[in-house]
Amino acid sequence: MPSSSSETRLDNASPLSEREILWRDRYNMLESHGYRLRQRYKPDWKPSWLTTKRSLVFHDDFKPHRSPVSIDAIRISDGRRVFLKQILKPSSELDIHSFLSDDNKLKDPRNHTVPLLDVFPDDSEPSYVYIVMPLLRPFDLPLFFSVDEVVEFVRQLLEASTNFLLPNFILKLNVRDCSDLNIMMDAEPMYPKGFHPKNTTTDTTGYRKAHPKRRRDVLSSVRYYFIDFGISTMFGPDETDKTVLGLExxxxxxxxxxxxxxxxxxxxxxxxxxxxFDSALFKKYDNLAFLYPLIEEMTQPDPPHRCDAAGALNLFNEIISQESPRRLRWRLKAKSSGKLERFLIDVDSLSHEGVYLAKYTFTSTTKGILRLLRLR
Structure with missing residues (x-):
């Protein structure tokens, strides 16, 4: 029988924080709107580890949550994992997000606004509403594997920048806030069996290691999104002054x-x-030197000498058109890697290149034979 001190230790392990108590108090309200929080926040929650000898790390309800305004949840209707965020109403954040998330605009593949799945009132605090978004991951977790994965990431972000010049409004997207923390990835194609919202290196159990597909294997399916419009501004078509003030x-x-x-x-x-691009890509990997001219143009200290969104995308497309396909398929080399690791990366890349060329040759030959047979 465990000692009383051991019982006390287990009883007090990972208690609800004050912020988590807020979510416990909202549990039933959120469930009434169709969204279920994790077991930890049920009003009658009893720690699951009290009735088993398994290590605490194997218990999903052992993992705490720190934010008082956003949290992961399950959409009850279909079991989809989503992300809830509490925001004030009315707010420019909600107006802009709703404007960019209507069905017609989301059909445009250049629109990289995170889809707004639902909006519902906070029954306990009438001045707030909840917005519902897909459960996303940081754009660089897991780490990029090959050059072409980085190229697709850069392309999508530049594409998004040009898309925010819309026919009826001109949107200033996330000014001062389109940084790494507000750019996320829909990694569902990489994780067909899902991942845990708190321990993102594991599957949905929270303790078994996840084995995601590489971006390059599902390249066209991985989408990157801008997620936060809290300090964004939307200009109407008749507004001539499209400048702002602020340090946020x-x-x-x-x-x-x-x-x-x-x-x-x-x-x-x-x-x-x-x-x-400079801090997360160019300075991190050796074989992305071709991005330097683009970064240099985008970060000119004097704004009149800085390229605009269309200019950045055009320059990027020109740069990529001059790169060999083989170089774009190569594995990334971290600047921190040693000589042996770089050698092994090159060997692995050569091996993959051989497989790629063999598949390409076989496919091309097969298509040629089929064309000849059809002609007969």
Missing amino acids: GQDNTVPELSERYPYDPFLVDIFIVGNL
């Missing part, structure tokens, strides 16, 4: 941010995205 945002290296002198928010977004 996560990237404090943007040179023109000011509370006194108006600046062009579109060019700020270009700088921030270029900075992201």
